[in-house]
Amino acid sequence: NAGVTQTPKFQVLKTGQSMTLQCAQDMNHNSMYWYRQDPGMGLRLIYYSASEGTTDKGEVPNGYNVSRLNKREFSLRLESAAPSQTSVYFCASSPGERYSPLHFGNGTRLTVT
């Protein structure tokens, strides 16, 4: 049982380049999330999808777009990368029932030079 799978694990971009982070879960969860984690700042919510067909902004959505492709997949796109987007990105999923915990992927370490 793979759980939540993120690709790639590592990525280096130059300022202005674009890329898409991929996330897939095999737990039949309804809700999916993208967080970024920076030293001393904890996990901050970028976007989330409460259910297939819906997406909503989180705490730090600027510079990002998302697509809930189907129930399994939720991608995060950086259209024009900036050094401030250097971070570790985590995808997570949850059953979507009230107050349910999150299950995290292994993360993507992104560096923007």
Add this chain to the structure above:
Amino acid sequence: QKEVEQNSGPLSVPEGAIASLNCTYSDRGSQSFFWYRQYSGKSPELIMFIYSNGDKEDGRFTAQLNKASQYVSLLIRDSQPSDSATYLCAVNLNDYKLSFGAGTTVTVRA
């Protein structure tokens, strides 16, 4: 004011001692509370959740919730070197969104 606040630490405890971690939150309407453990370079993993006032025990871990004081804590009894990690407190702000504290780093000295 941040929604979820934790002491960043580091918290250093000797092996076999009790480690006590604290977390406060700002939204009085919060209903569910989670503790995650994160080893360096790894993803967060859930260790405890609590919904009701009082204590909840799971093995060597005890979560304590006081909604009136907007305070949730985690006790780790008989601390082991393998407990050395960063512990993240998370609070449900609504049905779907979890807000995380910055984490407390715990080091267990052998």
